[in-house]
Amino acid sequence: MSEALRRDFTLRNNDLETLNNKFALNAVGIKIYSYVELSDTHLSVLSTNDSSGETLTTIRLCIVDSRSGRLSTPELPYEDEEVIPLNTTHIGCPIFKDEDILYGYYIDEIAALVKNFSAEERAAYHALNNEIMKGTEVDIHQFYVVGTQGEPGSMKILSAHPSLRTFLDYGPAECMMNRLRGDDNDMGVSNGNRRPMIELRSASEPAAPTLIVTTVDSEDASKDASTADTSPSLTPPSVAVPKNIHTRRPTLTPDTVDGSSLAPRKPVKAVQFSDAPHKDVDQLRRPQRAHLFPLPSSSSERFKWIHVPFCHSGWVPHVLTTISQEKGDPKLHSTLLMDKMWFSQHNRSRHASSHARFVRPMAKCLLPRGAERHDGITTPLSANSDVQFVVYMPYLHWDTFKNMQRQAALIKQRSLQAHAFPVTWEVANSKSMEHKLIWQHLTSDRPVHCRRTLDQYGYPSLRNTSVRDADQVLYKRTKPDENAKSSKGASTRKKLSARSSVGRRSGLTGTDENAAKVLMVDQLWLWIMDNQTVITFFAPKEKEDNDNGLSREGDLRGEIYQDINGDFANQCADPFDFAALAVMHAVKALLGDRTTDRNLQVFRIFEEYISILTEQQTSSFKHFRNNHRFQNAKDISAAQHIDNRRDLDALLELRDIEDELNTIDKLIREQQACVADMLSQYDHLTPRDRGHNGVEFLHITSQFLVEHKEQVDGMLKSARAAQRAFKDLLDMKQKQANIVEAHLAREQNEVAADQSRSVMIFTVFTIIFLPLSFFASVFGINSREWSSQPNNYPTLSNIFTYMVSISLAVIIIALLVAFNRFSRGMARRAWKYVAIPILKMLRWLHVIKRLPADVPYGGAAGTSIDLEKMALAEKERGDAKRLSTISRTHSMRMNWEDELRWHRKNSAIE
Known part of the structure; x- marks a missing residue:
């Protein structure tokens, strides 16, 4: 073996481990069969000895054993892999030596895969996958500090939004450099050594400056930067700036430079007219030099925030591996994705429903080697010298009921298929990236985690929660009012009275179909890989048609992005501060004070509904008291105490409210546990690892959760008190109904007593006269x-x-x-088989006896009979009958003859 091969096959080879990781990532969703050898291979190696020198020695070992032949590693487990041992050496493994049966199974598996995966389906499958990879935008936000040396600087953010495919191919650093070059769409094109520069110009009025972007050469920019005045200057515009400036290039607003919205305009002072010359106005109109916008440099960069939409567990290894390879350390993410930190946290149910798939809440800190933990909790060590952090936390969000139903229907349809192919026409032409992702990766080895409703979060073991989802309090209080839609011309008084009625489908507040909303529970996945990188995964609320901006309500990504470009920008000095800020906004996503839509003010809706049901309970008590007042038993009506549907509906509504509040309470408790773990672990971080603002964010979040948990506890007490009151009311109504029934029973007993007296009198007379009549008959x-x-x-x-x-x-x-049942059966059989035939025979004999002698009988079918002659013959014999009677008699005779012929025919056949 050459020295090059020896180096390639050494243990812990970074190149081979990188190749193995890339192959494992590209093989996601594919069934892998790993064949290992069981027989030892005889190898002759050159050995040295002090006495004999160099000699050849034979050794035996398994070259391709279960450790080296398996694709999965402890750092990167691969679940969809089956290891099959072969009773041969490594030379016979590729050709399945002496394993014809296994070879046949292997060929059959490949043939079945090729047969079930046609060229058209394969093209549609790959087209959908490419559309998902290119249509999913990854947010890269670079935090950096600008300012004069020796003075406190301000935090700035520069953002890039490449596609997921571009991000995985080039990495975050190259995507950010491409953003600086201005090539957001094509990574292969470069605009030369150019960078954007900020310039202040006036818009429609000289006193209202607007930030726009121009491009200058880097050399000229560096010269201008050295002599630039820090105060903004204004120049008269040559062309009016359009309102929509987000799509113009190269004229760009700061929204395209640092991802922020338009900077707020400076307040304009009121213009006062006087006789003095307007020197200030003339000075404002003078053209001045542009103000430079400082760009990030290697010395000013703080950290990157990389956000990937949708909680797809299959994308997590790809994203983390890409970042690790860019930093030159392939093992940087190894501890973050090990089984104890990632795969063991995934929950899966026995019924394999998509809503039972989630990551359990957790907040863990991975300290570098040599660091001591003071909390006594044993966790894996960090993969480098920096502190690593992992946070998995659920948070409350919302969605429209119509979109929730479409997603449930799509999941049901996709679950009926074993594979993602063939791709349906609706999914291929859908505008929703979430629906495409669900269709493509719902049943893959590392599946996508769908958004869950509140009941799916609270009861993950239920197979189907569609009925419970339709009974959500938020949906029932925000769904369209059918009464208002059907009777638009009705008076206001009737509409208000219809809305005030409480029932299982009452309390409606709107007529728009998009107003119906349901509570959802999303997941936040957050990793801090080192002191310069933080990655987040969470599902967005996709924009719908004609939503009137509702998709921005409670948007976690938008809330974080708005704060890091505003008041909280200078408070995020490191990834740990940002992680605390992200957790704070996740907790406040829907329960915060930024929600302006009244249909999304969850706690207020619950409180109002509980108040309405409590008022109905008071009204029902008063109505019961008024109906309870009566003077005599004849005025009592049991019907008014038996019909309790309205009170029973209110009781069921309170049970639903209590159930949902308990689920929200469970969510708040899990969030409190995550925040408490983060606080305890932040306290043990050194000042070099993190800033002090994150602890303050976590304390604010903890106080927020405590206040809302107290509010939930108060609503639970009110709901339970109203439930007890309704139960007492129903119990009293039941008792009152029993009293009414007792009164009615007493009246019936009095009537029965009168009747019994009459019967007794008749019985006395019967006792007296029965013996008399008996003896009178005997003596007669x-x-x-x-x-x-x-x-x-x-x-x-x-x-x-x-x-x-x-x-x-x-x-x-x-x-x-x-x-006796047997006697009744025998009687029925005797009547059927004995009495009925005898009666028929007697009737037939009677008919034959009564017929005239000269009337032909038993003729062929169709023989005509003169009924008038028959009547005349009867009259001559003195036995005159009516013609209708003779006709009926003849008909009976013919029918009886037909029946006899049918019996004879069947007997002959038998």
């Missing part, structure tokens, strides 16, 4: 004893013998038929 029998004639028959003993025996038989048979 013409028997030998009563007639005094010796030849008279029967005797009295014979009469009593017949009477008792026949009566006893009839009574026994009647009782058996009445109380």
Whole structure:
């Protein structure tokens, strides 16, 4: 073996480990079969000895064993890999020596994959993947300090927004350099040694300066920078500046330079007219030299904030690996993605629903080697000399009910397919990047984590929460008012009365379909790789058509971005300060004071709804008290105490409120645990690792959570008190209904008593006259004893013998038929198979007997019969009948003859 190969095959080779990581990342979503050997290979190596010198020695070892042949590593686990051992050496592994069965399975797997993945489907699959990679924008924000040496500087931010594909191909530093060159779209084109420069010019009025950007050569810029005056100068514009300046190039606003919004204009003093000459106005109109905007340099850079939209676990290794390779340390992210810090935190349910897939909350600090932990918690050490930090935390957000339903339908449709191909037409032509990402990576090895509703967060073990999602308090209080939509011409009084009614679908506040909203729970993933890089992952609220700017309400990325370009810019001196600021805004995303839409003021909606239900409870108590006042039992009506639907609906509403408040309380407790862990770990960081502003942010967040938890506890107490009141009311109504039923039962008992008296009188008369009538009938029998004639028959003993025996038989048979199932069955069979045929035969004989003798019988079908002659013959014999009677008799005879012929035919066939 040559020296070059020896160097390549040495342990811990950085190039080979980098190649292995790249291959593992590119193989995400592909089933990997790793074949390892079980037989030892005989190798002859040159050895040295003090006595014999150099000799050849034979050694035995497995070259491709489970450690070297496996793609997965402890730093980068690969879940979709199956290790198959082969009973051969490393020479026979590639050709499956003596393993024909395994080779056949391997070929069958490849054939099935190729068969189920046609060229058209493969093209659509890759086209969708490329669209996702190119359409997903990664935010790169470079924090740097500008100012005069020796004086406090101010924090500035320069932002770049490359696509995810560009970011992974070139890295964050090259994307930022391309941003400085002005090539935001094409990484391969360079505009030379040019950089943007800020210049102040007037807009529509001289006294209202507006920041615009021009480009100058770097040499001229450096000369101007050395002699530039720090005070802004104004020059009269040659052309009026348009209102929409975000798309003009090279005339750019600071929004394209540092990602911030337009700088606020300076206040304009009121113009006072006087006789003095307007020297100030003339001075303002004089053209002056442009004011330079300082760009970041290697000495002024502080740290980068890299944000990736959507919580896709498959993108995390790609992004972290790209940053590690750019910094020249492939192992920089190894401890951040090890099983204890990443994969073991993923929750998966048995029913494999998408809403049961999330990362458990955690906040861990990875100290460098040699640092001591004072909290007694054992965590892995950092991969370099800097402190590394990991934060996973849920936070409350919102979405429209219509968008939530579309996402649920898409997830259901995608779950029915084993693979992402074939791609449906709706997904391929959809404007939602989130829907495309869900279709592409919902069931992959490292799947995307979908946004969850409040009930999906609170009950991740439920397979389906669609019914609970439709019963959210926020949705029921913000969904369109059907009464207002159907009767627009109704009076205001009717509309208000319809809105004031409380029920399972009441309390509506709007008529716009986009007004219906639901509470969602999103995730914040944050990593601090070193003192210069912080990475965040969280899902955005995508903009919908005609949302009137609602997508900006509670937008976490927008809230953080606005603060780091404003008041909090100078307070983020390092990644730890920024991490605390991001956590603070995640907690305040929806519960903060920046939400202007009344349909998103969650706690106020809960408090109002509880107040409405409490008022209904008071009204129900008063109504019950008024109905309880009566003077006599005849005025009592049980119906008004039995119909409790309105109170029962209110009780169920309070149960829903309590359930959702408990879920929000669970969320706040998890956030409090994360903030407490961060505070305890920030206290042990050295001043070199972090600033002091992050601790202040965390204290503000902790106080905010304490206040809102107290508010939630207060609403829970109110809801539970109202529930107890409704339960007491329903219990009292039930008791009152029982009292009413007792009154009614007493009246019925009195009526029954009167009836029983009448029955008793009749019974007395029956007891008196029954023996009399019996003996009168007995003495009325013409028997030998009563007639005094010796030849008279029967005797009295014979009469009593017949009477008792026949009566006893009839009574026994009647009782058996009445109380014995077998006897009833036998009676039915006897009636069906014996009595009915006999009755039919007797009826037939009676018909034959009554027919005239000269009437032909049994003729062929279709023989005509003169019914008038039959009637005349009956009249001559003195047995005249009506013609209709003769016709019915003839019809019965014909029907009976047909039935006899049918029976004979069936008997012959048998």
